Amino acid sequence: MGLYPCLRHGENRWWLPLGEDAHTVIGRLLLAPPQVPSHVRSAVIELLQSDPTFFLYAALQFSSDTAGLEDLADWWIENARGRFASGDAFLGAPDIVVEHKQRWRKLHAHYAAIAHNDWMRDAPLWLEVLGPPVPLSWHQHWPEIEFDAEVMEAEASPLDSGIFLQQLARQTQRAESLQAAFDERLHRAKLGSLKQLAYGLSHEINNPLANISTRAQQLQREESDPQRHAVLQRIVDQVYRAHEMIADLMFYANPPMVNPVRLDLVPLVADVLPAMQSAAEVQRIRIEFQQVVGSAWVSGDRSMIGEAVRGLVRNAAEAIGQRGTIIVSVEQEGERFQIRVADSGPGLSARDREHAFDPYYSGREAGRGLGLGLCRVYRVARLHQGDVALTTGPTGCVATLTLPIAKS
Incomplete structure (x- = not known):
């Protein structure tokens, strides 16, 4: 079992568990063309009715006061890529231990026994497994979700799992191929010239820098004005900074x-x-x-x-x-x-x-x-x-x- 990208409010972060069915549907969304097929949309709506955390992850981030299942499906279609691609999506994600899984199993059983209209009421039970207590300032702005009976009764077209796995495999192969090509080009074209450059810079620049630093320190010892003394110190500091840059180059060209x-x-x-x-x-x-x-x-x-x-x-x-x-x-x-x-x-x-x-x-x-x-x-x-x-x-x-x- 994995986790959804973190939910944020102020400085706090919460995490919800990501189940296998949600993993499959979200993967389908990520691979879908800009115009999401109707059968994928139907699968999203069906999962919103059966998977509490898939439902809550969208509902807790919905900006309007009220929303229906169609609205939450639209939210998933519009935001799935951005949420999972974010560099901050899993930053600091906690480790999942046995106690967490046990609490989640109890919550799944609890949600199976209550009405859909009570799902938002008990959302803090999910959030506080891997997060701090839910502040009232956030809770009071959660939307009211309307479960449309007609939408809930609509049948979702089944996912063609074979096609989905084929698309996912091809996408993975393409990503690996692009990564390998990038690494080869990076290592060959961007770092090859550094060795030749470093030797020349070390000799041509270090000697003048040493003279500048020595002269500035001599003037410092003879200078009584605090402002001029500070200016001379900045010269010495910048000389050391330039020397460190050249040392970095030499480290690559001729490392110890x-x-x-x-x-x-x-x-x-x-x-x-x-x-x-x-x-x-x-x-x-x-x-x-x-x-x-x-x-x-x-x-x-x-x-x-x-x-x-x-x-x-x-x-x-x-x-x-x-x-x-x-x-x-x-x-x-x-x-x-x-x-x-x-x-x-x-x-x-x-x-x-x-x-x-x-x-x-x-x-x-x-x-x-x-x-x-x-x-x-x-x-x-x-x-x-x-x-x-x-x-x-x-x-x-x-x-x-x-x-x-x-x-x-």
């Missing part, structure tokens, strides 16, 4: 030797995050760590992997700007561990994603960096036989650093 040790990613990530929280608090950004696995043993360079995590969190914070959430987790996927950094920022456009690992491209405004951080993270991943990838929807972005499990 990896010093692999057997290490656990869980405490490593947990140790990195507190140091970054103070800077994030200035931007009113909350950093959360979700421990999905008990341990995650890999063979790697502790310093490099720690710097990669810092780079991903720093990139997420810069993408958010002000007010938001970053959720960091360590998970297992087959024979690999994944460090996932999900943010509530604006997400990536198609162009941003194409250039994500380009050291001279940044989706941020001028003056906020050249986008070197992700390039450095990518290099760390490849040095450890791993990878880093970005996924995004209309809002939010998830960066995933993948590393192989250590051999016992």
Whole structure:
């Protein structure tokens, strides 16, 4: 059993369980053409009468004071893609445990015994399984749902499950093919020129920077005026910033030797995050760590992997700007561990994603960096036989650093 994308009111979030029948119907909606076939619409209406959470998910987000089953069906048709594609749809989703499933089974039995007109009344029982108490300010604005007897008696055309699975399989194949082509092009065309560039920049720019920094610090020692002293300090700071950019380039062009040790990613990530929280608090950004696995043993360079995590969190914070959430987790996927950094920022456009690992491209405004951080993270991943990838929807972005499990 899965979950629907989160429901929001103010700062609070609630989650409803997604059943198998709803999964099938929603999948049909996602694959449907712009003009949704009548049999798919009929299936949506039928499910609204039999699946309480499918019904509540639409009803609780309906903006009018009253609505009928036809209105809720229209809501699903218009909003299914946007809700499930959103980068924030499953950000911070809780783990489902046995207790949750037991409560949901009791609620299904309860809803089977009450009239449809009472479904909205008891909606808080569903919401508070995986969420805080429902505030009155939200509850009092819920719509009144009218169950039209004629609509309820209409028979839904059966879903052709064979055609549905065929369409879904083809869609998946196409997505995998596009992803593979994108990755190949990204690795070959966007990163190939960096090595040649880095060597030249290191020699031609580092020497003048060293002279500028030395002279500025000499003038600082002789300067008694506080304002001029502060101006000279800004010069020194900007020199260090430029030097760090070149160091990032050199890291890719000629990285240091990896010093692999057997290490656990869980405490490593947990140790990195507190140091970054103070800077994030200035931007009113909350950093959360979700421990999905008990341990995650890999063979790697502790310093490099720690710097990669810092780079991903720093990139997420810069993408958010002000007010938001970053959720960091360590998970297992087959024979690999994944460090996932999900943010509530604006997400990536198609162009941003194409250039994500380009050291001279940044989706941020001028003056906020050249986008070197992700390039450095990518290099760390490849040095450890791993990878880093970005996924995004209309809002939010998830960066995933993948590393192989250590051999016992």
